[in-house]
Structures are given as C-alpha cells and as structure tokens.
Amino acid sequence: MSYCTYCKNLPEDNHHRIYHDNHYGFPIESDNELFERFVFEINQAGLSWDLILKKQETFRQAYHRFNIEIVASYDETEIERLLHDPGVIRNKLKVNAAIHNAKEILKLQEEFGSFKNWIEHHHPKTKEEWVKIFKKTFKFTGGEIVNEFLMSTGYLKGAHDEDCHILDKINNGKS
Template structure:
C-alpha cells in the first residue's frame, strides 16, 4: 500500500493525512522551514514517521522555531537541554548534526544567498548524485534521509502515486515529471 492510499483512508484531521495532503512533496520556500524538514528527516532515521509527526511541534519549539541562525549558535548548554527534552528524539549524534548542519547552511547562504538557492543550484540531479552532495556537505545524511528530504520538498519524484487525488496538484507545483 502506498503512503497515498494509507492516508486517503484516514480522517481529514489525522496528522498523516494533513502532512500528505498539504506538505509532502510540495516546495518549501522558507530556508528555516527547509532546515526544519531536514532536522525531522534526520531524526526519523531508525524510527517511524508517525513518531516524528507527533513530535513535530516539540521539535520546532526545541530548535528555536527552526531558526538556522539561532541553532548554529547553540552551545553545550543547548545540547544538554536538547538531550534532556522528552518531546524530541534525544540522540546526541542527531542533535550534533542539526547544530553542525545549521552552521554549514549559514556558510552556503554566504555563497548562494539562501539554502533553497543552494539546492536549486544543484537541481536537477538523480538520487545517487544528491546523496553524494549531501554526504559531502552535511552530517547524518545517508541515502534514505536525503531521498526523503528531497522527495518531501519537491526535488525528487515519488511523493505521490498517479491515482492520488493530490498528484496533479503536486505535479503543477513542482514541475516534476514522473
């Protein structure tokens, strides 16, 4: 069963249905939101997406509204605060990756203006090419994390199946050809 079929059977107020219908596969214009999606995808590694969706607001609060500038300045005190926060995934490697990646994004913004512009500079690429770029640039970005991050933000196809009611809207907004 595809994620689309799974979500179609859920009530409209279910967190999976809301994510699928309004967020999954659609472009994100705001750099902080792009960074937030990267944090969520990194934290999903080894866990279910359901857990991440349920903790999404706690992640936003814990990581300063996903402010790249603020997270890049996090200190050891902030790391310990995050490690003690039961509302998020308390994994030191994932927390360290988020802080490190925020600093990397700040550097990318110096050259490209925005995180989104950096991604656009490399687009389009195949998944394997994207994985190499992300692994070279960021921490904790393996193949599945990169694939889901780019698919969920409209840079790789596959977020929706053709029979999905959201499919046409997705194609229109992303320009992806399946």
Template sequence: MSYCNYIPSMPSPQRELHQAYHDHHYGFPIHDDNELFARLIMEINQAGLSWETILKKEATFRLAYHNFDIATVAAYTEEDRARLMADAGVIRNRLKINAAIENANVILRLQKEHGSFENWISLHHPKKKEEWVKLFKKTFRFTGGEIVNEFLMSIGVLPGAHHSQCPVYEQVLAHKPLWQLG
C-alpha cells in the same frame, strides 16, 4: 504500497495525522530556508523511527529548536545540547542533535556563498538520487540515502511523493518546484 494508498487504511486518529501532512506538506516545494532546515532536521530525526513519531513531536521540535531558526540553532552551546538531551519532546540522540547544530552552520555558509539554502539546492538540480546522496553526504552530517531521498521528495525536488492518481498530485505540480524559480 505508496504513502498515498497506505493512509486510507490507517485507523483514526493516526490517519488524520498522516493525511494532514500528505495533503498539505508532502511533496510541496518549500521556499523558506528555515522551513527547508526544519524538514531536513525532521527527516534526520526520523532515522530508525516511524514518521508518525516525528509528526507527533513536530510542535515540540519547533519549540525546542527555536522554530528551526538556522542562525539560532547554529549558535547553540553545550548548554543547548544538554537542554535538548533532557527534552522528552524531541529525539534525544546526541548524534542527531549535533547534526542539527552542525548542519545549521553548514547552511549559514551555503547562504553566504549562494544567497540561500534553496539556491544551493536549485544550483545542483537536476541530479539523480544517487548523485544527491553523494552531494549531501559530502556537505551535511547524518544524511544517508533514505534521509536524502525523503527530504528531497518531501520538498518537491525528487519525484515520487505522490502517485499520479492521488488527488494531491496535481496540486503539487501546480506549485513551482525549487529549480523553476528565478
């Protein structure tokens, strides 16, 4: 059952939480590097947990990770790691926290080399899911197959975020995907 079909069967307020993400974020292209980083970090933190847990914690993630400002997160110190490990508003997993910091540094490098994280993604399009997974595993930390697939679907690079009968499907298509910019 797809996300589109599953949401109506959810009880309220769970349904409203998922519906808002589905209708306004999931599958829509993101053109801001900090927001791309935010989505990647949220997908990484979802590993082993429900997406609902991440949606409920998004606001506290944004506070704890300085609104996912890449340069700020890349400069985090041991004190920042300790602060995040003590913050119940985020997922307190050392590997995921370290991945956020290391991946921020990788994105800074990609920005220097390609102008932006978005440009780096666009440069590699099109690829099959398996090729994307291989590229992300080589480039980033804590990026397995499901994380990469969901990240790329959620930002409009890979298809599958919505089925063709979903009312949001046409809205997503109306937005320019990352690889069609420029």
C-alpha cells in the same frame, strides 16, 4: 478523489493525512522550513514517521522554530537542554548533526544566497548524485534521509502515487 495508497482510508484529521495533503512533496520557499524538514528527516532515521509527526510542534519549540542562525549558535548548554527534552529525539548524534548542518547552511547562504538556491543550483540530480553532495556537505545524511528530504520538498519524484489528486495540486502550484 484518488489518494496515495497509504493514506486513502485515513480520516481527514489524522496527522499523516494532514501532512500528506498539505506538506508532502510541496515546494518549500523558506530556508528555515527547509532546515526544519531536514532535521525531521534526520531524526526519523531508525524511528517511525508517526513519532516525528506527533512531536513536530515540540521540536519547533525546542529548536527555536528552526531558526538556522540560532541553532547554528547552540553551545554545550543548548545541547544538554535538547538531550534532556522529552519533546525531541534525545540522540546526541542527531542533535549534533542539526547544529553542524545549521552552520553549513549558513555557509551555503553566504555563497548562494539561500539554502534553497544551493539546492536549486544542483537540481536536477539522481538520488545517488544527491546523496554524494549531501554527504560531502552535511552530517547524518544517508541515502534514505536524503531521498525522503528531497521527495518531501519536491526535488525528487515519488512523494505521491501518479493518480493521487494531491500530485495534481502540487503540479498546478497550489498549496
């Protein structure tokens, strides 16, 4: 079987390989899971994806499993809790962005029925068009963050090499 260049020699139990084979580029139906991926991409900025993959479960615990309503209601006490939690990235701008973005997603859910519907409403777009939309709507959304979020959730191409067998799996709708 053919794999993407960056992971073809990784063992099956490697977290990069598991992410590649089961998550990267696959469509996501749940708004909370979309929000989770969005927060992961924001927190990865300036850091390694390896660090985020290693901390993903502690992130889930710290951010109430990425329940959008709960994160949107975070107050100063919750912000301080997160800024002192070694299981997450303790960056106030990133923490505040997660809370702000959760609030924005709640507004989008009211208007479009879901975060996913909002994305679908704008799809397809170029990376540049997506970046403008995200910057207008959310915080901490540079070009690379938006690109990786949309590639990792299947809205932009490029998550897998063209000959990677996982791309076939995605294109055939198998998860």
